[in-house]
Amino acid sequence: KSKSQIHPPSPASLPFIGHLHLLLPIPYRALHSLSLIHGPIMLLRLGQIPTLILSSSSAVRSMTKSHDIAFSSRPNLKVPRQLFYNSKNISFSPYGPYWRQTRKLSVLHLLSTKRVLSFRPIRNSELSIMLSNISNHSLSGPINLSETIYFFTTNILCKVTLGQSISEESQCRMLHDSISEAAMLFSAFSADDYFPSLKWLNMFSSLDSKIAKIFKKLDGFITSVVEDHLIAGVRERDDDNADLVDILLSLQKNPPSGEFSPTMDEVKAIILNMLTAGTSTSFIFLEWAMSELIQNPKVMKKLKEEVTSVAGKGSMVTEENVNKMPYLKAVAKEVLRLHPPAPLLLPRETIEDIELEGYKIPAKTRVLINAWAIGRDPKSWDAAEEFKPERFINSDLDYHGQDFEFIPFGVGRRICPGIQFAVATIEFAIANLVHHFDWEMPKGLSAKDLNMDEGQGLAMHRKYPLVLVAKKVD
Numbered sequence: 001k002s003k004s005q006i007h008p009p010s011p012a013s014l015p016f017i018g019h020l021h022l023l024l025p026i027p028y029r030a031l032h033s034l035s036l037i038h039g040p041i042m043l044l045r046l047g048q049i050p051t052l053i054l055s056s057s058s059a060v061r062s063m064t065k066s067h068d069i070a071f072s073s074r075p076n077l078k079v080p081r082q083l084f085y086n087s088k089n090i091s092f093s094p095y096g097p098y099w100r101q102t103r104k105l106s107v108l109h110l111l112s113t114k115r116v117l118s119f120r121p122i123r124n125s126e127l128s129i130m131l132s133n134i135s136n137h138s139l140s141g142p143i144n145l146s147e148t149i150y151f152f153t154t155n156i157l158c159k160v161t162l163g164q165s166i167s168e169e170s171q172c173r174m175l176h177d178s179i180s181e182a183a184m185l186f187s188a189f190s191a192d193d194y195f196p197s198l199k200w201l202n203m204f205s206s207l208d209s210k211i212a213k214i215f216k217k218l219d220g221f222i223t224s225v226v227e228d229h230l231i232a233g234v235r236e237r238d239d240d241n242a243d244l245v246d247i248l249l250s251l252q253k254n255p256p257s258g259e260f261s262p263t264m265d266e267v268k269a270i271i272l273n274m275l276t277a278g279t280s281t282s283f284i285f286l287e288w289a290m291s292e293l294i295q296n297p298k299v300m301k302k303l304k305e306e307v308t309s310v311a312g313k314g315s316m317v318t319e320e321n322v323n324k325m326p327y328l329k330a331v332a333k334e335v336l337r338l339h340p341p342a343p344l345l346l347p348r349e350t351i352e353d354i355e356l357e358g359y360k361i362p363a364k365t366r367v368l369i370n371a372w373a374i375g376r377d378p379k380s381w382d383a384a385e386e387f388k389p390e391r392f393i394n395s396d397l398d399y400h401g402q403d404f405e406f407i408p409f410g411v412g413r414r415i416c417p418g419i420q421f422a423v424a425t426i427e428f429a430i431a432n433l434v435h436h437f438d439w440e441m442p443k444g445l446s447a448k449d450l451n452m453d454e455g456q457g458l459a460m461h462r463k464y465p466l467v468l469v470a471k472k473v474d
């Protein structure tokens with residue numbers, strides 16, 4: 001048989017569940033171990049769903065260079081379907097006209113360079129709030145940095161999307177809780193997604209009612225924010241103070257020629273998409289960045305020196321300063337290489353039959369791309385498991401989807417459209433956190449004691465919160 005007639009290799013499977021049990025406990029690690037035995041292009045059966053696993057840069061290169069469109073759909077999964085107004089968000093809508101329109105809208109109007117710059121005052125004020133919270137806390141003992149960072153990233157996203165008025169503590173708290181509950185739902189096991197023909201399996205799960213409860217809370221909240229905007233008067237989209245709700249409502253009322261006018265459910269789905277896509281990813285990045293810096297004091301020292309030499313002692317590091325900090329940028333890349341917040345990216349689905357590196361892949365195959373394994377592949381990286389930001393100095397390697405060995409933001413047409421937004425926040429936060437404080441482990445513990453385990457599920461968050469002592473730098 002020629003390769004084009006055969007399916008990719010596959011491990012032995014169990015009746016009924018297929019290979020589902022092989023994903024435990026941590027899917028990207030388990031899939032990596034399997035790929036070492038069965039190869040970088042593997043076909044698993046997860047319940048009833050044929051799922052292609054890509055684990056090498058060359059497989060991702062072939063996918064993107066030769067079949068980008070064919071790999072550009074997303075599976076119709078339960079949580080996004082029910083949470084995002086029937087998958088009316090960008091992240092989970094299937095490849096087609098609706099996705100193209102919303103993607104264009106987000107790239108042109110919500111996440112453009114100009115727009116990301118216009119949100120600078122929000123980043124500045126949220127950063128000042130985070131620094132003073134840490135400062136106030138620093139005398140009374142160790143601080144739960146995970147929690148502090150979570151508030152920081154969620155507040156930025158809330159203010160950018162919903163507007164400055166969302167500042168009341170109770171509103172923020174409700175939104176923080178709901179967003180983190182929604183993020184947890186994405187990692188929950190949904191029988192529907194793996195056994196679509198066995199609807200009765202749902203009887204044994206409480207997932208539907210959990211989704212309905214969170215949806216009700218989030219929808220109620222976003223609807224009231226939209227109504228408030230309509231009552232107060234929607235800002236025009238070229239207004240620098242416009243938030244994302246303003247921009248979407250102004251596009252709805254007055255779409256530029258050739259662009260589409262989103263319905264109210266579509267506006268709400270896009271808003272919710274921005275809130276969920278932007279918060280946990282940036283939060284996870286910052287948690288791992290601080291963990292790695294604690295574990296690698298030489299890197300921390302070198303980074304502090306760079307930040308002080310550019311920004312000067314004692315003052316706030318500005319976003320302009322950050323652009324003159326190559327070592328900081330290298331540290332950020334190294335964190336994303338070892339700890340990609342979405343280690344399996346977001347699932348894809350093929351839209352037609354394809355031949356990939358000689359293997360036959362039918363239409364409607366689900367696809368998982370193991371960015372975590374690719375970032376640690378010893379064929380591409382020297383001392384792949386070590387945290388060495390220096391590898392990115394004097395190197396053109398970047399995360400914009402051209403270098404297939406480094407794909408924390410994905411590749412091709414479905415690559416993350418929020419890269420600029422994310423990088424502006426995370427580099428700025430790291431620079432200031434290391435500039436204003438000396439960070440240490442709680443009394444009696446050393447860096448070696450820091451637990452670096454990952455939590456279960458699909459996102460790559462820390463298993464345990466990061467608790468550190470902050471000493472203010474004079």
Ligand code: HEM
Nearest residue numbers: 090091277278281282342345346409410411414416418422
């Ligand atoms: C460190 C932060 C972030 C990381 C690591 C990240 C990573 C990703 C990844 C891996 C994907 C899937 C790409 C693929 O399928 O190839 C994605 C998609 C997406 N991201 Fe991000 N992201 C981050 C921050 C953000 C932010 C701040 C926003 C917006 C405010 C955002 C909005 C989106 C959207 C809308 C999609 C869906 C794109 C589509 O399906 O066409 N992301 N992101």
